[in-house]
Amino acid sequence: MLDHFSYIITVFLMVSGLYIVMARGNLIKKLIGLSIFQTSVYLLYIVPAKLVGGTAPIISPQFSVYSNPLPHVLILTAIVVGVATMALGLALAVRIREAYGSIEEDEITRLDNAAEQAETR
Amino acid sequence: MSLLAHAPALQVVLPLVSAPLAVLLRHRNAAFAVVTAGAWAAFAAAIALWLQVGESGVISYHIGNWAPPWGIEYRVDRLTSFVLLLVSGMASIVLPYSRASIEREIPRELHYLYYAMFGLCLTGLLGMTITGDAFNIFVFLEISSLSTYVLIGLGRDRRALSASYRYLIMGSIGATFIVLGIGFLYLMTGTLNLADMAVRIRDIESSRPVLAALAFLTVGISLKVALFPLHQWLPNAYTYAPSAVTAFLAATATKVSVYVLIRFYFSVFGESLVFAKLPLPEIMLLLSLLGMFAANFIAIFQDNLKRLFAYSSVGQIGYITLGLSFDSFNGLAASIVHLFNHGIAKGAIFLLIGGIVAAGAKAGTGPLPLSFDRLAGLSRRMPLTCFGIVIAGLSLIGVPGTAGFVSKWYLILAAMDKGQWWLVAAILASSLLAVAYVWRFVEAAYFRPAADEVRREAPLSMLLPAWLLVLGSIWFGLDTSVTLGSALDAAQHLIGSKP
Structure with a gap:
């Protein structure tokens, strides 16, 4: 059980993030869920790459245990992507607030449906 | 010719450079000229690659001369060059069209940003197609996706905004599923190069992480493909995006995702694994x-x-x-x-x-x-x-x-x-x-x-x-x-x- 501690945390974050995205109607809360979901993937990559006591891959007689640097670099990229997604999502939420006067999904869907019915009539 | 030898890199780099240039120039005519030139150059590179593949078979290009599987490899085979032709060709046709089209659909002061986003979107789609590196696919996927959300949000109707937001949520979930799948594959094989991965995966074919990776990749990419129950983002996004954007996306974005699916199924997992082990x-x-x-x-x-x-x-x-x-x-x-x-x-x-x-x-x-x-x-x-x-x-x-x-x-x-x-x-x-x-x-x-x-x-x-x-x-x-x-x-x- 304790051996897989990090995986349990990863799965917990993943599932709860995805649940928030699906279950919440508030656009900001959805983005928070999305962020948690993405963060869980960072953990999934980083944890197997890190060895206890491991160091950066520098050839030196003092060190014999190394962590794998590649996943760290990959996740650095993924974090940047996550930040960009979050920034864009929040910007869209602001624009939606300006255009609809609400950031609740139900309300926006209601307004959209009303507009659609007005068009077809 | 040395320039021709670098066609795989130019294919992606030229539209990539055109996008920030368009933002720096801040003028819609100049931005139009730069991004269109970038797209046409990419189309020329795609034609060159298509001919080259016909003559000499698969092209492998090592970015920065780092040999694969350590460095990032661009790999062009027949399918790659065919999809590159479609994507860059569509961009070359849609860009001249969009000049008159966005005049009536997007406020003038935003035109240069439209061209910049278009350039980035094109870069992402071309990069996803040409790269032979699994994580690179994800990075280019996000480049194209993020610019696509902006392009859709430029639509005049306010419903474009909610369509764009919905696509952002669905698309990000899809992309995260794809990274998850790639992560599992990396953990099991220790490589990100697709060709190398295909070799190493043979020994561990039926291990559970590999099957999980297959499942995650299938669902994630299917979201971007808009395969039937996962298509909900598509109708509104296409309806309320500016016309030129809709045309470009409909012709290329889902198609490139299909390409990625084919690439993973046939070049990495292999038919026997994909079609025999799971229903x-x-x-x-x-x-x-x-x-x-x-x-x-x-x-x-x-x-x-x-x-x-x-x-x-x-x-x-x-x-x-x-x-x-x-x-x-x-x-x-x-x-x-x-x-x-x-x-x-x-x-x-x-x-x-x-x-x-x-x-x-x-x-x-x-x-x-x-x-x-x-x-x-x-x-x-x-x-x-x-x-x-x-x-x-x-x-x-x-x-x-x-x-x-x-x-x-x-x-x-x-x-x-x-x-x-x-x-x-x-x-x-x-x-x-x-x-x-x-x-x-x-x-x-x-x-x-x-x-x-x-x-x-x-x-x-x-x-x-x-x-x-x-x-x-x-x-x-x-x-x-x-x-x-x-x-x-x-x-x-x-x-x-x-x-």
């Missing part, structure tokens, strides 16, 4: 059929012309994935060739619809003159536009003499190879649904009385690119050496041998 062909067959029938059926009842063809796109994606699910030479060839044929036909239709919007905006009839009441008698006002939509519509149906026929023919051949006659009937029956929705347009435009009969065509700079694609969908129905030739070549390369 994937059955699931895919079922979802494709549902898409072909349900989406095409929903399309018939839409009142907005753009939304009608958006649903038709979901249906057409069904044909592409149906070909994949056969796991046969002809099926794969049908998928690949339909990817191209549907791309140009749907691109043509959305470009022409953009013309209707532009002409309507000029006449002051409101921003979205696309309900069928407004379209009544349109053929008298815009004969060339309507005729173009009808021809491209025939290609969607799959009438002999159009490009759509070629792909449907191969799809039917593949179904007959399997001895599945009921599938042949299903493909024909779903084509009848396509007849129905194209007929709705014909009925409104040609047989209803017009409110006024003043001729008011779209500007020439919009008609010309659109008609280029319309003629293309006839040309590739008659001369199939480029499209079908490439598809058969690619299928043979992927599957290994002819049946």
Whole structure:
């Protein structure tokens, strides 16, 4: 059980993030869920790459245990992507607030449906 | 020639450089010139690569001279070069078109940003196609996705914003699923290079993480492909995005995702794993059929012309994935060739619809003159536009003499190879649904009385690119050496041998 501690945390974050995205109607809360979901993937990559006591891959007689640097670099990229997604999502939420006067999904869907019915009539 | 040797890198770098340049120039004409030049240069590079692959086979380009599997490798085979041609070609046609189109749909001070985003989107799509590195696929996927969300959000209607937001949520979930899948593969194989991964995966084929990776990748990519129950983001995004954006996305974005799916299935996991260990062909067959029938059926009842063809796109994606699910030479060839044929036909239709919007905006009839009441008698006002939509519509149906026929023919051949006659009937029956929705347009435009009969065509700079694609969908129905030739070549390369 304790051996897989990090995986349990990863799965917990993943599932709860995805649940928030699906279950919440508030656009900001959805983005928070999305962020948690993405963060869980960072953990999934980083944890197997890190060895206890491991160091950066520098050839030196003092060190014999190394962590794998590649996943760290990959996740650095993924974090940047996550930040960009979050920034864009929040910007869209602001624009939606300006255009609809609400950031609740139900309300926006209601307004959209009303507009659609007005068009077809 | 040394420049030619670097064509794989230039393919991606040139549009990538054009995007920030467009932002720095801050002027819409200058931005237009730079990004269009970038797209045309990318198209030239794609043609060069296509010819080069024909001569010398697979091209492997090492970024920064770092040898794979450590460095990032760009790998161009027949399928890659074929998709590169489609993507860069569509960008080269849509960009000149968009100048007149966005004039009426996007505020002027935002034009330079539109071009910058277009350049980035093109970069992402080309990069996803050409790269031979799994994590690189994710990075380019996000470059293209993020710029796509912005492009959709530029639409005039406020519903463009909510459509863009919805796509952002769905798309990010899809992309995260893809990283998850790649992560599992990396953990199991210790490599990110697709070719290297394909070799190493053989020893651990049936281990659970590999199967989990396959499942995550399938769901994640299917979200981007808009495979039937995962298509909810698509209709609104296509309907409310600016016309030029809709045309470009419909012709390329989902197609590149299909390409990535094919790449993972056939070049990494291998047929035996994908199609034997999991009930994937059955699931895919079922979802494709549902898409072909349900989406095409929903399309018939839409009142907005753009939304009608958006649903038709979901249906057409069904044909592409149906070909994949056969796991046969002809099926794969049908998928690949339909990817191209549907791309140009749907691109043509959305470009022409953009013309209707532009002409309507000029006449002051409101921003979205696309309900069928407004379209009544349109053929008298815009004969060339309507005729173009009808021809491209025939290609969607799959009438002999159009490009759509070629792909449907191969799809039917593949179904007959399997001895599945009921599938042949299903493909024909779903084509009848396509007849129905194209007929709705014909009925409104040609047989209803017009409110006024003043001729008011779209500007020439919009008609010309659109008609280029319309003629293309006839040309590739008659001369199939480029499209079908490439598809058969690619299928043979992927599957290994002819049946």
